[in-house]
Amino acid sequence: MNVNVLLEDDFPPEDDDQPRIRPSIYLAELMLADAIPPAMQRDLTRKRSIVIILEAPSKGWFELLQTSVRFDFRPAELITREEKLNKNAALTQNHALRTSIEVGHSLVAMVTDAETQLSPELIAAADYRVRIPCPTNAQLKATLRAFYGNKRIGKLPPDIGTKLHASVIFSAMRPGENAGRAVARLTELDRRIRLGLASNSSDASRPSLSELTGYGAAKDWGLALARDLQAYRRGEIAWAELSTAALLHGAPGTGKTLFAGALARSCSIPFITTSLGQLFASTDGYLSSLIKALDQIFKSAREQAPSVLFIDEIDAIPNRASLDSRHRQYWSSLVTHLLKLLDEARHGVIVVAATNMISHLDTALTRAGRLELHFEIKPPTANELIGVFRFHLASRLSEPELIALAQLAQGSTGADIAFRSKVAISDARRADRPLTFQDVAAQFLKDDVDGADLRRIAIHEAGHAVAALALGRHVDHASTVSTGVRAGGILTDGVGGIGTRQRLDDQVVIMLAGRAAEILMLGEGSSGCHVDLALATTYACAIHGSFGLGAALLQRAPANDAARALADPRFREQIEAELHILDERCMKLLSDHRRQLMDIADALEQRRTLSGDELRKLFACPPRNSPPSTARSSGSSIAGRSTTQLALASSPSTRRPMTPGAAASSLCSTATSSCGASCCSTSMSSSALSSWIGDADTPGCAGAMMPSARHH
Structure with a gap:
């Protein structure tokens, strides 16, 4: 594939004062060229009849790559699909497969997730299946050089192409400026999106998973998922190979919401949160309104994919087996619709739910294929309490003081410690003096017991x-x-x-x-x-x-x-x-x-x-x-x-x-x-x-x- 020839022939500039390339098309061509294996390139050059599946890294890159694919693979038949497969779409795809091969043409299917968007027959017939990774920093730098004519490009934020939407990246590359301004704008966008993700939590200083103390198997799963997500972005594994659904259960205040937010931060992806209480508060409470609100939440998560969707207090969705006849129809419809949404959200969305009472959940929610992994979030151990205090107070108190506080706070949850630490810090600030050990200890002893x-x-x-x-x-x-x-x-x-x-x-x-x-x-x-x-x-x-x-x-x-x-x-x-x-x-x-x-x-x-x-x-x-x-x-x-x-x-x-x-x-x-x-x-x-x-x-x-x- 000759990138420069393609751009000059098919996308000529409107006048000589404008740049001779369009960054979006140039970057898309680089992404395609680096993803296509040599054997597939040879078959295309020899005009052999082959079946190709191309998977875009996300919906944001789908439209951009689709434009380049239309030109690069002509005269091959092109199938594109962004939605889940239905019966009519499967029939259309199988017909295109048959007719293309009969006349000796190649067939290219462009999707974001082949398993859910293409027919089994087309997948089985594919000669090549290529997942196109998000753009690397090297590809972005090459685009900046071609667009601005600079030989040297400043340092870009790590993995910036995996964090920002395609449109946001190209909004940073503006005619009439230089590469330095574009790099500065991308760096600022990276900083702002990190702050934006953190602000979805009640605590803007929310830690990443690596900073959390405790959490046992849940933390191991989250860290492994963050690594797998990076491999997915590089095109090394398919989304179907990721473990993307979990249920957190445990006593109130043990940090289930904090964990979900930390998971999103560690993965550098958006964090969407909801609960049945929020849905009732934002609607009139009628079944149709609740279902529409649920649809909107899941749609938002899919549009921002990859993303973490956190469903808090999922035990508020009742177990259908425990419902009486008067309430069964209303709640059964809602539970059934939630199950359908969970089934459809398997690509691009990491679903994490939380409950204080796992025994109250409908068994259909917790079966394999839905919320299949269950992690009990326990109160911090003695060692873990020291780590929690260290996170909140390390810069203010000594290590011996943190150890003493951990002993005093045994039995407390992470939420207890966070709240009481904040109050102590606030009290000391209002008194215009540094925080002391006694300030924090007093918060745990302030119980008015005679x-x-x-x-x-x-x-x-x-x-x-x-x-x-x-x-x-x-x-x-x-x-x-x-x-x-x-x-x-x-x-x-x-x-x-x-x-x-x-x-x-x-x-x-x-x-x-x-x-x-x-x-x-x-x-x-x-x-x-x-x-x-x-x-x-x-x-x-x-x-x-x-x-x-x-x-x-x-x-x-x-x-x-x-x-x-x-x-x-x-x-x-x-x-x-x-x-x-x-x-x-x-x-x-x-x-x-x-x-x-x-x-x-x-x-x-x-x-x-x-x-x-x-x-x-x-x-x-x-x-x-x-x-x-x-x-x-x-x-x-x-x-x-x-x-x-x-x-x-x-x-x-x-x-x-x-x-x-x-x-x-x-x-x-x-x-x-x-x-x-x-x-x-x-x-x-x-x-x-x-x-x-x-x-x-x-x-x-x-x-x-x-x-x-x-x-x-």
């Missing part, structure tokens, strides 16, 4: 921790720091493995242990135990009504909805009796470990959070010489104890509550000794029951003390 309530919370969480450790469970941490509506919590490894009757009974005992500890040490329980009771009841119902581990084999309900069997009075009485039996076992277990219960409660009250290593050390400590403390009233003062590394040593009569600032300073001062080591070595795991008991607030969370009504 001494009596804090003592109760510490005993409650200590009860969960002692029961879990006594029953051989791994405990990641315990905390009395408020996160959301919880006033504290511990994280365990849940049931672990296959849920036998013994393991599940043990899990119920651990859930009941917070309430039992309050009764044992303070004389009565509190309303903050209601979440524990709800989870314990759900597990007990699943044991006897779903798993066949009780006296009956009949499954009354699925495990994630086992509590509905409580409508049967006899079953309700059975569960009540079972819970009382396990509660008595729990009380005996804590009574046998009263000393450990007190030690852990004292340390939690003083330190506010303890790592798994610290908990295990306290649990393993031999009894001290002094007898165990008697039950205290809810108004007793805070008690602190100290060993070499953990808590404080003082007489019960002289103990005082620590202020947030004092607690923060104490925490920071020990962060580089025992705290830093244990914080860095602890890892978090989740409950095997998360797939069974789908409605549990936090899989693997043995219990959480809820604040009283005035703290909500």
Whole structure:
């Protein structure tokens, strides 16, 4: 192919004052010439009858390349298609294939995705199938030289041809200017499109995947996809070879939206986000309006392809199996249409959906070919928390201070940390001073819990921790720091493995242990135990009504909805009796470990959070010489104890509550000794029951003390 001859013969300039080439045609010719293999060029030169499939890198380049293909491959028959194949199009393509070969002509099919736009017969008959990559920087520089006459061209942004739409690239090359102005304009366009992509997130400083801490298998998938997308742009692999659909599930605030945005940034592609709530807010709520809005979202994603389409809170689309007859027709139509759109969006669009309750999803959404990859996004581990704080605060605080904050924030989500860090930074800025450790720590301790309530919370969480450790469970941490509506919590490894009757009974005992500890040490329980009771009841119902581990084999309900069997009075009485039996076992277990219960409660009250290593050390400590403390009233003062590394040593009569600032300073001062080591070595795991008991607030969370009504 002679580029200069083609341009001068077929596209002569309108007058001698204008450039002698058109950059769009020149670049298209370079892209074609570099993509066509030598054997295909020889067959074309010898005028052999061959069948060729050309795949444009995107719709933006399709029209441009199509113009050049019409001239370069004449007199071959040309088929072009941008839409998905239908029956009439398949018949037309097969007819063109047959007639072209019969008369000895070549046939060229120009598409963006052969698998979805061409008939199987035409694909099978193809002698050559060529994917044309996006323009390289070398091709862009050659175009600039030819257009402006410059021999030397300045440095272009990396892979600029893969990031910008064809029309945007050529808008930078203007007659009457020089190559330097064009390069500067392309550099500015690259900067602006990066900022534009970031601004689609609520946080303009959104990290890339490589900057994210944690995320496990989901991050591995995202990084691999970013690499594969680059290979696709270079024409090395087809889009069908990419893994382009995933479902993120996990507790609220764990960073699912952040991950999707980071994926788009790592891939340098547009980020489109939606949710059912947004669709309802932007329409009148009628079915036809919702379907049109869904169509528009998917159309926008296809027009900006390659792109990431993020569907948040997809569990708001109900499971058709759970619908009653009154609502089935409305929702079934919407679900069916969404499934159709997901099937049609396989080329050029990376679909990522998020849910807090994966068990509530329609099974058709999660099957292979749709949202086929499932990644659980868990709260950050101790090590990962340090990385999260480092991302938000590294330039402002020292590494030991970040380690101390990570210990204080155990159990917090990435969203918690981002929000509280922003508030602390804002407070320091308004005070016209640098950010300090105490500014950030105070955000995690600012829960308005008085001494009596804090003592109760510490005993409650200590009860969960002692029961879990006594029953051989791994405990990641315990905390009395408020996160959301919880006033504290511990994280365990849940049931672990296959849920036998013994393991599940043990899990119920651990859930009941917070309430039992309050009764044992303070004389009565509190309303903050209601979440524990709800989870314990759900597990007990699943044991006897779903798993066949009780006296009956009949499954009354699925495990994630086992509590509905409580409508049967006899079953309700059975569960009540079972819970009382396990509660008595729990009380005996804590009574046998009263000393450990007190030690852990004292340390939690003083330190506010303890790592798994610290908990295990306290649990393993031999009894001290002094007898165990008697039950205290809810108004007793805070008690602190100290060993070499953990808590404080003082007489019960002289103990005082620590202020947030004092607690923060104490925490920071020990962060580089025992705290830093244990914080860095602890890892978090989740409950095997998360797939069974789908409605549990936090899989693997043995219990959480809820604040009283005035703290909500």
